[in-house]
Amino acid sequence: MTAATADAAPQPVVGLDLGGTKIAAALFGADGTVLARHSRPTPARSGAAAVLDALAAAAAEVDPGRTASVLGVAAAGVVDPRTGQVTSATAAIRGWAGTPLGPALADRTGSAVACDNDVRATAGPELAALRAGHGGHASLLFAAIGTGVGGAIAADGRMLHGAAGIAGHLGHLPSPEATGLPCTCGATGHLEVIASGPGIAAHYERLTGAPVDRLETVAARAAGGDAHAVTAITTGAAAAGRLLGGLANALGPDRVVVGGGVPRIGPLYGDALRAAFTAELMAPLHGLVPRAPLFGPDAAVRGAAALPTTLPLHRPGARR
Template sequence: MSTGTLPASARPGTGTGTGTGTGTVVIGLDLGGTKIAAALFGRDGTVLARHTRPTPARDGSAAVLDALAAAVASVDPDGSATALGIAAAGVVDPRTGMVTSATDSIRGWAGTALGAGLADRTGLPVACDNDVRATAGPELAALDGEHGSLLFAAVGTGVGGAVAVDGRMLHGAHGMAGHLGHLPSPEAAGLPCTCGSTGHLEVIASGPGITACYERLAGTSVDRLETVAARAARGDADAVRAITAGAAAVGRVLGGLANALGPDRVVVGGGVPRIGPLYGNALAAAFTAELMPPLRGLTPVAPLFGHDAAVLGAASLTTTLPLHHPGALR
């Protein structure tokens, strides 16, 4: 599927939610720890312009909001957009527009009034959500019918996720729904997690988690996950064990959640699955082993959308989520 447009049901400005009405021009923003990406979407959902800039992650939340506003001005110098959506790192509550929790990848990000702060700086109504849920939005829209259910995992530097049931993305209290990386995992027992607890999936299944597992097994340090994958391809037993342990941990968690939620589609994205079939095969086998009979035949699949998924999903938030308007902070 093309990565430059959305399916009709997910196009910005074409939904029936709390957004911008029909046939409008909107902006999608993707905020990560290192980069801000912006795209201007036309009335038919096609990309009219793009812009990227570094995230001033060490300079505090005000500087990040200023950089986001500058990205908006750069991608839409004529001011044609009527609203913007942002997919942001951290735990985001789309109803309040607040970042309720965050790691230190962006300094001082927790507690930021993302929706109102960005609306004040741009003069536009703003819809906001966690980056993984926003990325999962187009996947949900692409399902047949109006009542599809989706389980989405993003495995990279961390482990994130999104859950949609009967056509509706779940957000939960404080925007916490979908944070799969902080489910307990037996493979991670006793290992400290970045959230302050121990034994969570992210510790064993993320890119850094698999790398650390290899270092524990082999008694040697490595620079990155790709090095572990290369050693596994050459037959290094410790590298194979670290990769398959992380993959199987994800598969078991997703299989258990599939039994609880009954998804029509299970999507696994992020950078870690791209290391090769050793990872994907171990994840799929562990997933299948957990499934109850009615779900047998369900298999994890790769995302339909490519590098544009986050900005596509962010723009679509303007049709489905509450809008935060300029002036709320005054």
């Protein structure tokens, strides 16, 4: 059960970022200063209860004096901030789908909890910066391309969450380049299976018949002149660019941000994505180009810490 949003008065807050391999935690002062940090491995193979316990332990580590009465959690999976539930998830964290993240963590910590998907939380600081320059009425299209393809969409200054918290999951839009390829969600032909890091590596394997361990190996071979590696990278990049360009026509964003690990492999990827994106744009959007994120590694945990100011709070002992 959800409760009212946090009071407007600034107060210390704990931000937690839950990924498939690592939990990052930070205690933020009322002025936004980081007062303490902690990280620990995610017990992803040990089940949801173990992950919740690890989140609670990470919060206690950065705030042993319990100075913060609220905490925000940015979590992998499809998260509905209104119910606090993980409504869908991959197998990266065993048994994560269906977890009552907000209520269960509130019970473990004794603090009020706001929660959201990790990509939307990461996009939060981007939206705040954009709103500051657009009178509060900014629109943002944010893509995170890494092991999967995630996203966030904000319209007229408000982050969209959608039914069951599913808004922004760009990786599960259809992509012609992925036609017939099975997706982790159970469907076929989605962007994630051609544009993510594993998707690009898998495409290289299909082209060559040779196994490859990771995306960085494909990037190194492309830099060495391997035509199949170049094709795998530019195909994934162009698929992402075309999809983002089409979405830009539908949404009219003031800013398009492309982050995650895949764009960091170099200009071959970035140039192909930008060219495909630009080719899709309608005339009023000419000049709009995908940008790198403004914020660094702290973006997710900082965005998590801001969630209690905008999302429902789940309180200890609330009826389920």
